[in-house]
Amino acid sequence: MLIKEFISETNKNQMISKLLQHYKVGSVKLKYKSMKDFAHFDVDRGELQLSTRYKTVKKRDVEEFLTTIIHEIYHAMDAKKYGWKKFKEMYEMEMNLQIALGKDEYEDNKYEINAEKFGKANWSKWKRRFKKEGLI
Numbered sequence: 001m002l003i004k005e006f007i008s009e010t011n012k013n014q015m016i017s018k019l020l021q022h023y024k025v026g027s028v029k030l031k032y033k034s035m036k037d038f039a040h041f042d043v044d045r046g047e048l049q050l051s052t053r054y055k056t057v058k059k060r061d062v063e064e065f066l067t068t069i070i071h072e073i074y075h076a077m078d079a080k081k082y083g084w085k086k087f088k089e090m091y092e093m094e095m096n097l098q099i100a101l102g103k104d105e106y107e108d109n110k111y112e113i114n115a116e117k118f119g120k121a122n123w124s125k126w127k128r129r130f131k132k133e134g135l136i
């Protein structure tokens with residue numbers, strides 16, 4: 001079929017910059033690096049990392065793409081709210097707490113749980129908006 005199967009790099013970057021602006025994390029340190037995930041928030045550096053590996057996004061990966069970016073933006077919002085050094089301490093304390101409770105430092109980490117909830121609650125709204133704007 002000849003339907004557009006990929007989202008172009010320009011449109012992908014536009015979506016990311018709209019999300020960063022909307023959630024007011026434009027001032028957070030951004031780094032581009034080659035990595036498997038679409039995005040990652042590096043708590044140790046207070047840095048939002050975006051993958052350079054994907055020039056385009058496959059349409060069937062839109063949900064994962066948006067959920068991941070919004071999840072990582074949530075960490076960036078926390079880092080902005082508390083200051084990234086303070087957030088790093090809070091995040092480490094939470095990891096230690098979960099380990100002490102015999103639980104998983106990531107799976108049971110409240111910052112991860114909240115970020116994932118936020119991503120899952122918001123991705124489809126953005127998909128609709130970006131579709132309307134012709135970006136998807």
Ligand SMILES: [Zn+2]
Nearest residue numbers: 071075112115
């Ligand atoms: Zn996370």
